[in-house]
Amino acid sequence: MSPSADGNQATVRQMLREVLVGREDPESFFAKCVSVLGHLETRTQFLSIIKPLSTANTRLYSVLSSLYQEYFSQVSEDDELELALALSLLEMEDHQTSTPNQLPHQPGVRDNQSSVLLNSKPKSQGKNCTQQEDAPGRGKKALLAQSRSRSKETFPEAEAHKSLHIESGDNQSLGTSQTLYVPVSSASFTIPNTVPKCEQNMKEGDVNLSVKPRHPKNRRQRRKAAIQQIVGLTRSPSAPPPVLLWFRRDLRLCDNPALIRSLELGAPVIPVFIWSPEEEEGPGVTVAMGGACKYWLHQALSCFCASLERIGSHLVFLKASGEGTEVGSSLQTLKVLAKETGAQTVMANALYEPWLKERDDVVFSSLQKEGFKCKMFHSYCLRDPFSVSTEGVGLRGIGSVSHFMSCCQQNPGAAVGVPLDPPVSLPSPAHWPQGVPLNALGLAVMPRRKDGTIIDWAANIRKSWDFSEDGAHARLEAFLHDGVYRYEKESGRADAPNTSCLSPYLHFGQLSPRWLLWDAKGARCRPPKFQRKLAWRDLAYWQLTLFPDLPWESLRPPYKALRWSTDRSHLKAWQKGKTGYPLVDAAMRQLWLTGWMNNYMRHVVASFLIAYLHLPWQEGYRWFQDTLVDADVAIDAMMWQNGGMCGLDHWNFVMHPVDAAMTCDPYGSYVREWCPELADLPDELIHKPWKCPASMLRRTGVVLGQTYPERIVTDLEERRSKSLQDVALVRKQFQQYVDKRSGCDLVPLPKRLVSEALGLSHCDGVVLAEEKQFLLPVITRMEFKHQLEDPDADAASNPYNAVLKGYVSRKRDETIAFLNERDFTASVMYEGAQRQERLEKDYRRMEGLHPSPSPRRRVRRTPTAKDKFSIVPGGAVASMH
Numbered sequence: 001m002s003p004s005a006d007g008n009q010a011t012v013r014q015m016l017r018e019v020l021v022g023r024e025d026p027e028s029f030f031a032k033c034v035s036v037l038g039h040l041e042t043r044t045q046f047l048s049i050i051k052p053l054s055t056a057n058t059r060l061y062s063v064l065s066s067l068y069q070e071y072f073s074q075v076s077e078d079d080e081l082e083l084a085l086a087l088s089l090l091e092m093e094d095h096q097t098s099t100p101n102q103l104p105h106q107p108g109v110r111d112n113q114s115s116v117l118l119n120s121k122p123k124s125q126g127k128n129c130t131q132q133e134d135a136p137g138r139g140k141k142a143l144l145a146q147s148r149s150r151s152k153e154t155f156p157e158a159e160a161h162k163s164l165h166i167e168s169g170d171n172q173s174l175g176t177s178q179t180l181y182v183p184v185s186s187a188s189f190t191i192p193n194t195v196p197k198c199e200q201n202m203k204e205g206d207v208n209l210s211v212k213p214r215h216p217k218n219r220r221q222r223r224k225a226a227i228q229q230i231v232g233l234t235r236s237p238s239a240p241p242p243v244l245l246w247f248r249r250d251l252r253l254c255d256n257p258a259l260i261r262s263l264e265l266g267a268p269v270i271p272v273f274i275w276s277p278e279e280e281e282g283p284g285v286t287v288a289m290g291g292a293c294k295y296w297l298h299q300a301l302s303c304f305c306a307s308l309e310r311i312g313s314h315l316v317f318l319k320a321s322g323e324g325t326e327v328g329s330s331l332q333t334l335k336v337l338a339k340e341t342g343a344q345t346v347m348a349n350a351l352y353e354p355w356l357k358e359r360d361d362v363v364f365s366s367l368q369k370e371g372f373k374c375k376m377f378h379s380y381c382l383r384d385p386f387s388v389s390t391e392g393v394g395l396r397g398i399g400s401v402s403h404f405m406s407c408c409q410q411n412p413g414a415a416v417g418v419p420l421d422p423p424v425s426l427p428s429p430a431h432w433p434q435g436v437p438l439n440a441l442g443l444a445v446m447p448r449r450k451d452g453t454i455i456d457w458a459a460n461i462r463k464s465w466d467f468s469e470d471g472a473h474a475r476l477e478a479f480l481h482d483g484v485y486r487y488e489k490e491s492g493r494a495d496a497p498n499t500s501c502l503s504p505y506l507h508f509g510q511l512s513p514r515w516l517l518w519d520a521k522g523a524r525c526r527p528p529k530f531q532r533k534l535a536w537r538d539l540a541y542w543q544l545t546l547f548p549d550l551p552w553e554s555l556r557p558p559y560k561a562l563r564w565s566t567d568r569s570h571l572k573a574w575q576k577g578k579t580g581y582p583l584v585d586a587a588m589r590q591l592w593l594t595g596w597m598n599n600y601m602r603h604v605v606a607s608f609l610i611a612y613l614h615l616p617w618q619e620g621y622r623w624f625q626d627t628l629v630d631a632d633v634a635i636d637a638m639m640w641q642n643g644g645m646c647g648l649d650h651w652n653f654v655m656h657p658v659d660a661a662m663t664c665d666p667y668g669s670y671v672r673e674w675c676p677e678l679a680d681l682p683d684e685l686i687h688k689p690w691k692c693p694a695s696m697l698r699r700t701g702v703v704l705g706q707t708y709p710e711r712i713v714t715d716l717e718e719r720r721s722k723s724l725q726d727v728a729l730v731r732k733q734f735q736q737y738v739d740k741r742s743g744c745d746l747v748p749l750p751k752r753l754v755s756e757a758l759g760l761s762h763c764d765g766v767v768l769a770e771e772k773q774f775l776l777p778v779i780t781r782m783e784f785k786h787q788l789e790d791p792d793a794d795a796a797s798n799p800y801n802a803v804l805k806g807y808v809s810r811k812r813d814e815t816i817a818f819l820n821e822r823d824f825t826a827s828v829m830y831e832g833a834q835r836q837e838r839l840e841k842d843y844r845r846m847e848g849l850h851p852s853p854s855p856r857r858r859v860r861r862t863p864t865a866k867d868k869f870s871i872v873p874g875g876a877v878a879s880m881h
């Protein structure tokens with residue numbers, strides 16, 4: 001086959017995708033196919049091009065093959081030409097017949113909508129058609145081309161909205177066939193709020209304008225009826241039952257596999273959102289949906305419903321219902337909905353919180369038992385966390401992003417694939433089920449004061465964000481044009497928007513990680529550090545699937561016994577941004593007012609809570625879950641566990657509340673924005689107002705303890721030492737969880753990882769039966785290892801003191817950036833070399849040979865510290881009965 005033929009076929013395949021997503025109708029597709037491939041090639045290749053549909057979408061396949069059969073079974077050239085003519089003129093036909101007088105006036109049809117369409121009819125329409133009718137002597141391709149360009153000219157709204165064809169009527173002669181344009185994004189579809197849900201169907205009523213066929217047995221008519229079924233917009237009793245498209249945290253049109261797949265079924269689609277707080281919350285203390293998140297969800301649902309309305313559909317809101325006193329469940333609600341609508345298929349995109357996955361498994365298996373077809377798609381993470389395996393990589397370094405990426409590289413699983421385009425229309429059911437108004441879900445209920453006035457705590461959040469999918473794409477675009485250029489080195493800056501601010505959109509699935517990855521890869525500036533952030537996100541979900549208790553239980557057993565402070569006043573001060581440390585306060589106020597702060601600031605406030613206030617990490621987690629608009633159980637819990645010293649990956653640093661400002665807010669503008677009472681202090685003192693001379697405070701109107709709080713703790717060094725000593729104490733107390741050889745903490749492994757480590761299949765019963773606990777040495781902060789040797793030493797004398805001092809951290813950032821430059825390949829090669837060394841060492845030991853001198857290695861840590869301990873332990877699994 002020639003390259004150009006290859007290219008043509010690729011074009012045709014691309015066009016076929018448009019048919020699948022409803023952007024093109026089968027007849028136009030076939031006509032274009034003949035035009036692109038030519039008569040002969042269409043005859044020989046068409047059937048093989050559409051062959052995949054014979055299993056994937058049988059209805060579309062049969063329509064296309066009947067189009068093909070019909071076209072090529074025409075014996076006479078005249079017939080062929082007539083068919084081509086008919087195909088090419090489909091867009092003209094409606095204007096011949098759909099005049100107001102000719103339209104049967106059906107109940108429920110809103111004239112104002114149809115009139116928009118009808119008014120746009122060109123005056124010269126009759127003439128155009130006559131010209132077409134005069135054309136039989138001309139070439140088929142020319143005719144098609146001419147017809148297309150004319151229809152664009154005369155019906156610009158059709159082109160603009162990529163209209164669907166809703167066809168009906170006898171096509172024997174051009175004068176009697178009918179095609180109605182259904183604009184999918186025009187104002188003519190706006191439904192007044194006052195129209196009840198059932199009447200909102202009337203927008204679908206436009207479709208009903210189609211005239212009943214006069215010769216139903218006519219061959220072409222039958223074919224068109226089939227097409228109508230494919231597009232799913234007919235109201236005939238034989239229309240396929242609707243599909244329930246269950247939206248959860250995938251509130252988007254772009255790159256939504258469940259949405260596209262349900263469209264491909266060719267049935268009406270009923271998008272539904274079910275609010276079930278009990279299911280969402282799961283076991284333990286997840287605070288899965290805090291106040292800020294619920295508010296975002298409310299707004300996002302409202303925006304998404306509007307997006308669906310623009311493509312001729314809408315979102316049905318439901319509160320989970322139960323039977324009798326039973327707590328409302330999604331399963332029950334779906335069953336009721338299926339009964340009401342006659343739906344036999346349910347589709348959704350998967351969620352990975354273990355309790356939600358369990359709920360989904362129960363829902364789908366129970367529906368399947370009752371004869372429903374159910375399909376779950378994967379799109380929330382780049383990689384399905386349940387499919388990530390440590391096989392071939394081992395457990396060494398588990399918890400770090402490099403280890404996780406190694407696992408993904410070694411066990412690639414399903415390809416990430418190409419993002420899917422959004423559909424331009426969504427077929428609606430004949431009858432919409434009765435939902436509840438969005439407000440009834442109670443997601444954005446504001447408290448009231450005693451006097452009845454509303455406390456609108458979300459006013460600033462509203463000002464700070466655009467909650468729509470378009471808003472997500474606008475942010476992404478803005479970031480890829482600007483912030484991305486500074487991301488590699490300056491993403492820690494609090495005073496400049498150098499990060500993407502996409503986290504809430506990713507959390508609610510308004511932007512898919514795959515879409516983000518593709519755009520980031522396609523951008524002119526492609527910092528590996530940014531792309532690795534998506535791996536961090538996946539890593540968090542992987543950890544949550546392995547350790548479902550992640551949001552409330554410390555992974556390292558000894559740390560559960562740590563002595564924490566119970567000082568509620570300190571906690572309150574931290575939450576309200578009144579600690580007396582301007583950098584911490586600015587961040588906490590930004591969080592309260594906008595629902596967000598950048599990653600660096602999250603580290604600063606987390607370090608302050610844990611290392612200096614000695615408050616348990618769970619308090620920080622819970623506050624974040626309630627106040628962040630991107631609050632994400634998996635990421636938040638992983639980060640707070642790491643910050644709280646008990647996660648898989650110890651942070652090997654502690655942020656100092658003043659020194660950190662040298663990196664993230666060197667000129668004090670961030671503090672000035674969020675703590676305006678300090679705005680007049682000079683740059684060099686704005687982060688430590690307690691050092692200001694009294695005269696300066698007077699001049700700038702700052703009264704410590706009045707206009708700005710006094711520091712709630714002043715003995716920072718002592719508090720750090722105390723924190724270290726507490727850790728040393730519990731590590732001594734629970735020695736069985738400390739690896740004697742390396743000094744690393746030992747973490748009990750979940751069964752899934754044990755099976756992988758032992759090379760067993762996941763469901764192998766042997767490991768489960770033996771009831772053994774397997775312990776793995778994990779990344780451990782170097783200063784803790786040293787402290788174990790000298791438990792009473794103070795933090796300052798610890799050579800591995802983890803506190804970052806201003807510019808040292810920037811240097812560290814640069815070191816890491818430098819290492820990251822080689823990106824993943826480098827770390828994989830490094831890991832590979834290390835594995836090789838280990839094998840060699842084991843071999844020598846077994847053979848009784850002298851150990852070979854170890855080669856010099858690059859160590860990934862703060863360059864100033866001496867390299868006595870390695871933070872990454874060996875990966876041997878020990879077992880305890």
Ligand SMILES: Cc1cc2nc3c(=O)[nH]c(=O)nc-3n(C[C@H](O)[C@H](O)[C@H](O)COP(=O)(O)OP(=O)(O)OC[C@H]3O[C@@H](n4cnc5c(N)ncnc54)[C@H](O)[C@@H]3O)c2cc1C
Nearest residue numbers: 499500501502503533536537598599602630631632636639
């Ligand atoms: C204590 C603490 C708690 C956190 N809690 C959350 C949370 O609840 N929800 C949340 O989305 N992020 C959380 N993060 C991670 C990170 O701070 C935010 O994802 C980031 O600040 C969001 O801003 P951005 O979109 O501009 O990020 P960018 O730097 O532009 O990164 C792009 C995306 O990558 C992902 N990402 C970035 N950093 C991380 C990370 N460390 N771990 C996992 N994914 C990451 C996010 O989805 C983010 O939107 C937390 C970090 C800390 C230190």
